[in-house]
Amino acid sequence: METKIVVNGGIPLVGNIRVGNAKNAVLPILIATLLADGESIIADVPRLADVDTTCSVLQHMGCEVARVENNIVVRCGKLISHEAPYEFVRRMRASFLVMGPLLARLGKAKISLPGGCAIGTRPINLHLKGLEAMGAKVRMEHGHVEARCRRLQGAQIYLDFPSVGATENLMMAAALADGQTVIENAAEEPEIIDLANYLNAIGAKIKGAGTRVIKIEGVNHLNGASYTPIPDRIEAGSYMVAAAATGGDLTVDNVIIDHVKPVIAKLKEMGVTVQEMESSLRVKAEQPLRAVDIKTLPYPGFPTDMQAQMMALLAVSDGTGVVTETVFENRFMHVDELKRMGAQIKVESRTAVVQGVSKLYGAPVKATDLRAGAALVIAALSAEMSTEISCVHHIDRGYDDIVGKLRAVGARIDRHNGDC
DSSP, X not given: OOOEEEEEOOOOOEEEEEOOBOHHHHHHHHHHGGGOXXXXXXXXXXXXXXXXXXXXXXXXXXOEEEEETTEEEEEOOSOOOOEEOHHHHTTOGGGXXXXXXXXXXXXXXXXXXXXXXXXXXXXXXXXXXXXXXXXXXXXXXXXXXXXXXXXXXXXXXXXXXXXXXXXXXXXXXHHTSBSEEEEESOOOOHHHHHHHHXXXXXXXXXXXBXXXXXXXXXXXXXXXXXXXXXXXXXXXXXXHHHHHHTTOEEEEESXXXXXXXXXXXXXXXXXXXXXXXXXXXXXXXXXXXXXXXXXXXXXXXXXXXXXXXXXXXXXXXXXXXXXXXXXXXXXXXXXXXXXXXXXXXXXETTEEEEEOOSOOBOOEEEOOSHHHHHHHHHHHHHSBSEEEEEOTHHHHTTOTTHHHHHHTTTOEEEEXXXXX
């Protein structure tokens, strides 16, 4: 029997909802524990499918991994494997991030090629180009990438695109390299800063994370540490948009305000009242909202991971909004599902024109990827009648107990378990 989320919409979200720590920070930090000869305790880790996959990857490498309440304890002493098999990489592309740490620790790594991604190609060439600049010999054959080196050497690396994954992989590799590595045109996302902070906590020497130039002085040894990752800015943004879509009055707790500034700005432009507090946001909305234009960009621009959710909001706003997706070429798969609910959207290449309607109506829909699933939940919360969302395993990759959290603030939402 297939797992589904069923939503009876039309109820404003009212109350307080707490954001968990960031999936996109937790995953690279867990992978970075491979570099540490000792015990690391990563605190307040959300219960997500991608976290489970990452823990399985670490165990495959020879790490001891245990969840103790909300914390994950990792001990990476002697690693027993330098391979990340396809069974892990196909479930989660972030598994490719083990390449840098394995090369740094063992001098060799063998990773299955990630292949295609639902939302578009995520090329690994930037990762490999950087590792080759650090002295790794890389070859691709039979569906995997194999890299070897005696010891990685510090290098000057320029990224053709500020890739988050490549920045993370190279920063981890450089932490144990010989000499200084400089990464230019680096990604500036908050999750990059968080990874650097964890690496520095275990003994790395990294400066400039969060800017376009990151400098890493390689060290000979790294130890474990206790560390708490940052709150999830995409989960926060998703609940802010859900409040706006339902005409609710919702306080979103455990938020770093600076990390969600682009979402705040667009919501205010639409007519939503957003009150900023120290670590919380109160989002209050009355329909109809005004349509706006959105263009996704690397941080600090509007995040691609919030594009689908904002499109669900534009679908019930007054006027016409244009959504331009510049990061991933195939991130409009939610459009057909929103149209099943009555949304008026036209797509041409990387641009979607959204003509707002007064109401959406419940329908059977399917989550095609993580953020598309969140968009469908938001649309369903605002819609009349019942919406049945299938393939919710995508949602489980990035939202911890989304049903329970939304139900606690008034949503009529249930989960019917089974297999997708």
